[in-house]
Amino acid sequence: MITADRIRCGWCHSSDLYMKYHDVEWGVPVYDDTTLFEFLLLETFQAGLSWITILNKRENFKAAFDQFDYKKIAHYSDDKIQELLQDAGIIRNKLKVYSAVTNAQNFIKIQEEFGSFSTYIWAFVNHTPIKNSPRTLKEVPATSPISDSISKDLKKRGFKFVGSTVMYAFMQATGMVDDHVENCWKRNSLPQMDVKSPD
Template sequence: MPELVRCAWCGADALYQAYHDTEWGVPLHDDRALFELLTLEGAQAGLSWITVLRKRDNYRAAFANFDPAVVACFTEADQAALMLNPGIVRNRLKISSTIGNARAFLAVQAEFGSFDAYLWRFVDGRPIQNALASLKDAQASTPLSDALSKDLKKRGFRFVGSTICYAFMQAAGLVNDHTTDCFRHGEVAALSSRPL
């Protein structure tokens, strides 16, 4: 059986490959999962994605399985305890931004009915289908990620620069950036063509 061709960025690491093969680029519509992904993308700033991916279970335990209603109520004492947690990225700004982002997330849910409804408006409810021949064709940000970043910041979110927003859009399936030689490109495109 021939070996599967994957996007070059996931390399040979089994955890990275599993994430690539089952999650990355799949259209995501669950608010809890979207809050998790937005948090982890922000935590990645200045680090590699595999570093954060290896800590994901620790993040889930530390941040109440990414229930924004619970995280929004975290206190100064909770933040101090998180700074002592070796299982997460112990960066004071990233920890406090997660709590602030949970509060902003709840405000978006209250305004739009769900974060999902808010987010998918940026692509008119349909994932963008790119046709990248190789990793070198990928962009770090786009005018759309600029717009999402600007709007999130206006709503009080932090660690949501345009590059972080584009990585979030790729991961959450708002854009299909699997390279055309990757076995997941067509599979993700087929998922995206179904009614949302």
């Protein structure tokens, strides 16, 4: 249940869906590869758009992209891609749809090299969430040296739509970095969650 009178980060108040996402997911560490791929796919589609636009279409994306099964997505045929480009429920951007397939293929290559994508991506923060201390939204950065490094490495590996801003948003979404402002109720709840890396 979403309690409207809670103090939250200012960006999430426009809808119950946005507040639920803020309260339940944003900033919470994610180590499951399927969920990490879901956020990677959604963040790449979000590039140039608002996150609420993607959240509103999240269930459509889930249905269109086989529950974010990267093993299936990696083998999508041209017919499947054309079907996606006709799906009004998602973002029908040709380059982004094709990048979802390419990124799934490269995601699997990283799994093969590191054992899991989680092991690879969390190594950038030494497997420990970064807790920033922004007092206001203006103090929340759009990029960081770490998101720069992740972006550079993913691009080198053939990933598309993974600029530093996209990857910083991915870090926030998957709890690699906690940017809840200091008076947000969620900020003080995260340290007690005892979410640990499988490593």
